Amino acid sequence: MELFTVNRYTQEHNKSTKYSGDANEDEILQKLLQKAEKRKRKHEISEKEKPFETVDAIEEKDDAEDAQGEDAAAASQSDKEEKPKETEPSNDFQVLGADASAKRPKVEMVLPAWLAHPTIIEGGSLLSTDATDAETDETSIKQLAYLEKHTCSALKQMKIERLFPVQRAVIPWILEAQSKPAPFRPRDICVSAPTGSGKTLAFAIPIVQLLANRVECKVRALVVLPVAELALQVYKVFSVLCSKTELEVCLLSKQHRLEDEQEKLLEQYKGVYYSKVDIVVTTPGRLVDHLHATEGFCLKSLQFLVIDEADRIMDAVFQNWLYHLDSHVRTTADQLLTGVQAPLCYQELLNSYGKQPHKLLFSATLSQDPEKLQNLRLFQPKLFTTVFTLPVLPSALDIAELPEQSSQFIGKYTTPTELTEQYCVTELRLKPLTLYTMVQTYGWKRFLCFTNSADTADRLAFVLKHLFQGSPITVEELSANMKVGVRARRLADFAKGSIHGLVCSDALARGIDVPNVDIVLSYEAPRHIKTYIHRVGRTARAGQKGTAITLLTEKDQAPFKKMLYEVGKSMGEELTVSADVEVEHADIYKTALEELRRRQEKRKSEMKVEKMRITRKAALHKQLETGDKPLTLMEKLQVKTAIQLLPEENAPKEKKQPKPRPTKMAKPKRKPIKK
Numbered sequence: 001m002e003l004f005t006v007n008r009y010t011q012e013h014n015k016s017t018k019y020s021g022d023a024n025e026d027e028i029l030q031k032l033l034q035k036a037e038k039r040k041r042k043h044e045i046s047e048k049e050k051p052f053e054t055v056d057a058i059e060e061k062d063d064a065e066d067a068q069g070e071d072a073a074a075a076s077q078s079d080k081e082e083k084p085k086e087t088e089p090s091n092d093f094q095v096l097g098a099d100a101s102a103k104r105p106k107v108e109m110v111l112p113a114w115l116a117h118p119t120i121i122e123g124g125s126l127l128s129t130d131a132t133d134a135e136t137d138e139t140s141i142k143q144l145a146y147l148e149k150h151t152c153s154a155l156k157q158m159k160i161e162r163l164f165p166v167q168r169a170v171i172p173w174i175l176e177a178q179s180k181p182a183p184f185r186p187r188d189i190c191v192s193a194p195t196g197s198g199k200t201l202a203f204a205i206p207i208v209q210l211l212a213n214r215v216e217c218k219v220r221a222l223v224v225l226p227v228a229e230l231a232l233q234v235y236k237v238f239s240v241l242c243s244k245t246e247l248e249v250c251l252l253s254k255q256h257r258l259e260d261e262q263e264k265l266l267e268q269y270k271g272v273y274y275s276k277v278d279i280v281v282t283t284p285g286r287l288v289d290h291l292h293a294t295e296g297f298c299l300k301s302l303q304f305l306v307i308d309e310a311d312r313i314m315d316a317v318f319q320n321w322l323y324h325l326d327s328h329v330r331t332t333a334d335q336l337l338t339g340v341q342a343p344l345c346y347q348e349l350l351n352s353y354g355k356q357p358h359k360l361l362f363s364a365t366l367s368q369d370p371e372k373l374q375n376l377r378l379f380q381p382k383l384f385t386t387v388f389t390l391p392v393l394p395s396a397l398d399i400a401e402l403p404e405q406s407s408q409f410i411g412k413y414t415t416p417t418e419l420t421e422q423y424c425v426t427e428l429r430l431k432p433l434t435l436y437t438m439v440q441t442y443g444w445k446r447f448l449c450f451t452n453s454a455d456t457a458d459r460l461a462f463v464l465k466h467l468f469q470g471s472p473i474t475v476e477e478l479s480a481n482m483k484v485g486v487r488a489r490r491l492a493d494f495a496k497g498s499i500h501g502l503v504c505s506d507a508l509a510r511g512i513d514v515p516n517v518d519i520v521l522s523y524e525a526p527r528h529i530k531t532y533i534h535r536v537g538r539t540a541r542a543g544q545k546g547t548a549i550t551l552l553t554e555k556d557q558a559p560f561k562k563m564l565y566e567v568g569k570s571m572g573e574e575l576t577v578s579a580d581v582e583v584e585h586a587d588i589y590k591t592a593l594e595e596l597r598r599r600q601e602k603r604k605s606e607m608k609v610e611k612m613r614i615t616r617k618a619a620l621h622k623q624l625e626t627g628d629k630p631l632t633l634m635e636k637l638q639v640k641t642a643i644q645l646l647p648e649e650n651a652p653k654e655k656k657q658p659k660p661r662p663t664k665m666a667k668p669k670r671k672p673i674k675k
């Protein structure tokens with residue numbers, strides 16, 4: 001600072017020799033601050049463009065103030081006094097367009113009444129532990145008059161004796177809403193309940209009961225889930241419920257061939273297509289495939305549209321599936337799924353009665369954003385959510401502000417009461433070793449470990465496999481990079497117990513119901529609270545106890561704490577790992593890391609070669625397609641480089657190369673129906 005002062009203000013310094021160096025510095029600083037303040041105020045005033053107070057007038061005023069005293073504190077004080085005036089609402093008429101950049105008072109978000117005032121799903125623990133409760137158990141399926149015999153017998157087959165709170169709230173409501181005569185159309189519902197609280201049965205039971213007495217087989221219920229694994233899980237639940245009725249359920253997902261699914265969906269008789277199924281469980285992508293490619297796939301009789309993990313499906317575009325579905329569902333111009341909302345006029349209600357599906361949305365992290373929900377054009381929506389009280393005392397935290405709750409419903413992100421949350425602070429470079437040490441120390445036999453990306457999952461699984469070599473613990477990877485079939489096998493092995501730990505990417509964090517997961521580890525702190533809620537929700541399901549542990553670096557701690565705090569959660573207890581144990585395993589860790597480095601290098605060079613091969617093939621392909629047309633200079637160069645990189649390969653045999661067949665949209669193969 002002294003250097004700066006001497007160089008820039010030598011003259012002043014020489015004149016005012018009576019001041020010490022420090023005092024001079026202070027004075028200059030003060031002047032600079034005042035100048036900055038002046039400039040800032042000038043800017044603010046010019047922005048506001050007050051009609052009766054020009055910038056010059058303000059400058060004069062400032063000068064006068066300066067003359068009164070050089071004290072910067074006083075200047076800032078006067079500034080502070082002026083500020084409230086700026087935010088005071090003016091009673092004057094506002095000239096449109098003249099005040100566009102002026103600061104306006106903050107507008108508070110106001111939720112629609114149905115979101116702000118939900119129906120609360122009461123009920124604490126999912127498991128009945130009370131002895132007296134067991135004797136006079138009103139929740140027992142035998143006591144619930146609204147459950148049909150076939151449902152009770154299916155539930156028994158699933159070893160379910162009581163209904164969970166979300167099921168007790170939602171099932172009778174849907175059954176009653178559907179029993180109303182025309183033109184009373186049931187209100188669409190959104191259900192927000194914790195992970196593992198039994199949401200699947202909450203929509204599956206009423207749908208099966210309401211469709212059980214149908215005469216003609218038509219697609220009357222469509223259940224949409226974000227990933228194939230989830231669709232399979234929900235399909236299994238429907239299959240058991242439908243097995244006691246005449247209803248047919250079908251799974252449409254990328255796990256099967258399109259042609260096989262078409263066979264299962266429809267049959268043709270005298271040129272007319274007939275549906276072979278009543279309930280379709282699918283993913284958005286596969287649904288769009290069938291809407292385009294399956295002739296005769298008709299959704300005009302759709303009575304129920306269930307969107308499970310609704311926030312995930314609404315967040316992603318998924319080939320604009322809702323738009324495609326809309327055109328298949330509507331029968332008249334007004335009955336749009338995504339377009340005009342059905343009017344409340346009696347005659348129009350009567351006309352549209354029974355022609356629009358009853359929409360049922362389910363999620364553990366349902367979006368509060370009315371704009372997103374707007375896309376679905378919900379009819380008079382109703383929200384069911386679980387009771388949720390803020391468990392964190394504000395005094396226990398160093399974060400100053402309480403989360404804003406005014407006019408917002410709380411309970412958006414709820415976790416099961418049986419879940420214990422913990423965290424462990426470690427160094428970034430030691431994370432795999434810490435994880436390994438924890439598994440060894442606590443003897444975990446069924447754990448899931450989530451990473452923020454599929455690549456990290458791959459690398460971590462590799463290191464852990466090396467670390468666990470020779471021990472009875474088996475660890476495998478399960479990520480979106482793998483084929484659906486392999487993922488299914490891994491999950492089955494984990495469920496059987498032949499794999500003890502799965503290292504997963506977040507693609508599988510949602511909805512997957514693997515029984516008896518003891519521990520969910522977050523190897524990396526999740527970036528979003530929703531991800532955290534779904535990850536930890538893989539344990540403590542259906543009333544069982546479970547623990548979630550997050551590995552954090554020093555840097556991760558504050559943002560993670562803030563993220564949890566914003567939804568009224570705390571980080572829980574800290575778990576520590578002995579440094580001695582880490583030191584003990586340092587050698588094998590080092591070897592594992594070296595192995596990983598070697599593998600990564602090998603992969604990198606393999607990828608490079610592969611890239612070149614693809615480039616060369618693409619260039620050759622183009623040459624064949626364009627016939628006599630010569631290659632561009634860039635294409636020639638690409639081919640040349642690729643050939644240089646692959647000396648072992650012979651020169652391309654262009655003429656012998658089969659011409660690639662033009663890709664065609666798959667056409668349904670149908671067997672002729674015997675008369």
Ligand SMILES: Nc1ncnc2c1ncn2[C@@H]1O[C@H](COP(=O)(O)OP(=O)(O)OP(=O)(O)O)[C@@H](O)[C@H]1O
Nearest residue numbers: 160162163164195196197198199200364511513542
């Ligand atoms: N009434 C019940 N009694 C006992 N177990 C039940 C009951 N209802 C559901 N379950 C079991 O609870 C587990 C979780 O159910 P389900 O998958 O429907 O939860 P979910 O709320 O959809 O969870 P997520 O939000 O993670 O998808 C399943 O294994 C299911 O079989």
